[in-house]
Amino acid sequence: MRYWSFRDGFGLENLVVCEGETPQPGPDEVLLELSMASLNYRDLVVMRGQHGKAVTTPLIPLSDGVGKVIETGSAVEDFSVGDRVSPAFFQHWDGGAPPSNLERGRLGGPLDGVLTSHAVFPARTLVRVPEYLSDAEAATLPCAGVTAWSALSEPAPLRPGETVLVLGTGGVALLAISLAKASGARVIVTTSSAERAAQVQKLGADLVINRNAVPNWSKTVREFTGGAGCDRVVELGGAATLMESVKASKIGGTIILVGNVTGNNAELFLPLVLTRRLTLQSVSVGSRQALVALNRAMDHHQIRPVVDTVFPFDKAPDAFRALESGGGFGNVCISCVQETDH
Numbered sequence: 001m002r003y004w005s006f007r008d009g010f011g012l013e014n015l016v017v018c019e020g021e022t023p024q025p026g027p028d029e030v031l032l033e034l035s036m037a038s039l040n041y042r043d044l045v046v047m048r049g050q051h052g053k054a055v056t057t058p059l060i061p062l063s064d065g066v067g068k069v070i071e072t073g074s075a076v077e078d079f080s081v082g083d084r085v086s087p088a089f090f091q092h093w094d095g096g097a098p099p100s101n102l103e104r105g106r107l108g109g110p111l112d113g114v115l116t117s118h119a120v121f122p123a124r125t126l127v128r129v130p131e132y133l134s135d136a137e138a139a140t141l142p143c144a145g146v147t148a149w150s151a152l153s154e155p156a157p158l159r160p161g162e163t164v165l166v167l168g169t170g171g172v173a174l175l176a177i178s179l180a181k182a183s184g185a186r187v188i189v190t191t192s193s194a195e196r197a198a199q200v201q202k203l204g205a206d207l208v209i210n211r212n213a214v215p216n217w218s219k220t221v222r223e224f225t226g227g228a229g230c231d232r233v234v235e236l237g238g239a240a241t242l243m244e245s246v247k248a249s250k251i252g253g254t255i256i257l258v259g260n261v262t263g264n265n266a267e268l269f270l271p272l273v274l275t276r277r278l279t280l281q282s283v284s285v286g287s288r289q290a291l292v293a294l295n296r297a298m299d300h301h302q303i304r305p306v307v308d309t310v311f312p313f314d315k316a317p318d319a320f321r322a323l324e325s326g327g328g329f330g331n332v333c334i335s336c337v338q339e340t341d342h
């Protein structure tokens, strides 16, 4: 098999193509031939070596991928050769409350990820992908998609007619916008340019605010909601946006803490949080069962994730650079199909 590995440390200078023996599945395992991988912001954090002490090298990067079953272990009953599947982001969390070893089960660090031609996974961690999706579209779902799903499902599912504010137009945000619209919600989005605003409008956003032109966007959200504020914020900004999200929220509203692209240390004016009776709920991707539920909803609504670029396997470092530049719109993917396979 051929795979990319942060071999002697992190940083793109240490990301190298390696060759090795294709692993054999144990009795409860499945051998996949990977076809596609998708990048998340988290993969940049891992690439920079900033994901904490538990994530070490050598490491095969990326958590989100799609592959075809090419061999099954003797005890595997649920999957057959030819099935198109994704491994769940958390390999130790099937459903219900997260286990105490949750963090140890993440693909793409600390566990080896999917930027490889072949990999073995326990059959119990796999999920069939919706047939109507391309490999690239389906590859966006295990982390980015499930996170968007959790952000709209916890602590209680979004209801039709509610107003959701989604910050930014990254991988998680775009899926949250599509899922929220499909649920019958009104969706407000903040973004950084007129060009992105136009693209988000095509996804069905009811109001798009240019955060550069309108830095105090909470006022615009309140005006749009008749002074009440929004029901839910999908908070992806972090330090620099959290206070605006509080101001944009209605009394009894919920802020789903998902991301921290602007920094880790947020300052909150607590009287506003307290008097608005806000719920601050964090999410950490979601379980394998959440991926199953997401796939069902995607299939039902025929939602198509937005894919920006698919890089060939041998250009994987360029995919990291593309995501880091922040210039695209939609998920950045890498084909795992090897040139020699054609």
Ligand SMILES: NC(=O)c1ccc[n+]([C@@H]2O[C@H](COP(=O)([O-])OP(=O)(O)OC[C@H]3O[C@@H](n4cnc5c(N)ncnc54)[C@H](OP(=O)(O)O)[C@@H]3O)[C@@H](O)[C@H]2O)c1
Residues within 6 Å of the ligand: 039, 040, 041, 042, 143, 144, 147, 167, 168, 169, 170, 171, 172, 173, 190, 191, 192, 193, 196, 211, 236, 237, 240, 241, 257, 258, 259, 260, 261, 262, 283, 284, 285, 286, 323, 326
């Ligand atoms: N908790 C979890 O389980 C979980 C799971 C997945 C991701 N995350 C986190 O969620 C965040 C987004 O992840 P992603 O993979 O979707 O990232 P991504 O695809 O890299 O997108 C990041 C987006 O953030 C927006 N942004 C940048 N600067 C901003 C600012 N100053 N204010 C508001 N928005 C800003 C940009 O959109 P515009 O230019 O359009 O504004 C950009 O497209 C990251 O912090 C990631 O670590 C958390």
